[in-house]
Amino acid sequence: DGGITQSPKYLFRKEGQNVTLSCEQNLNHDAMYWYRQDPGQGLRLIYYSQIVNDFQKGDIAEGYSVSREKKESFPLTVTSAQKNPTAFYLCASSSQEGGIQYFGAGTRLSVL
């Protein structure tokens, strides 16, 4: 089965801690995205990557970091600099930048 897998489903962060959200896809897609969803707001783009070893900041990149060492994987690190990390995080991929996006099931991050 092709798809996007995000893990974990739920994640808790202590103050001052960095946490990493996993996103893996086996769709052979070049482009991958990370979004943040808050209640009452539309999805907002954190980072995106069009190709391995390359990524660009989205609208709300501050306090986050990413890597794209493999085509299949695009992990997101929520750093201690992100002062309001509680949100639902969604990873997506598309065969080309700007194409139809396929989403993972999401990770819900809360602060302890």
Next chain:
Amino acid sequence: KNEVEQSPQNLTAQEGEFITINCSYSVGISALHWLQQHPGGGIVSLFMLSSGKKKHGRLIATINIQEKHSSLHITASHPRDSAVYICAVRPNTGNQFYFGTGTSLTVIP
């Protein structure tokens, strides 16, 4: 500022009713994407369109580029259609999508 506005925000319908969800946007776009988000949070792509109309089963999406408006219709609605429906647009100037806040649909048996 949100370049994408959806209406209504919340919608309750009886099973079998015809449903319309609207999406308006303020910029020139190259594509519009309709998505469905289930209560668990997972998002599924329904349609991507840049002109005219697309149909899949009981779902129909239309777009009027001149009026900067799109509608998603559901015929013969069913409780399993209960979800949040999200509209997203891709402006002419780039490849990033901008998302509306969604329309929460509840279909009552």
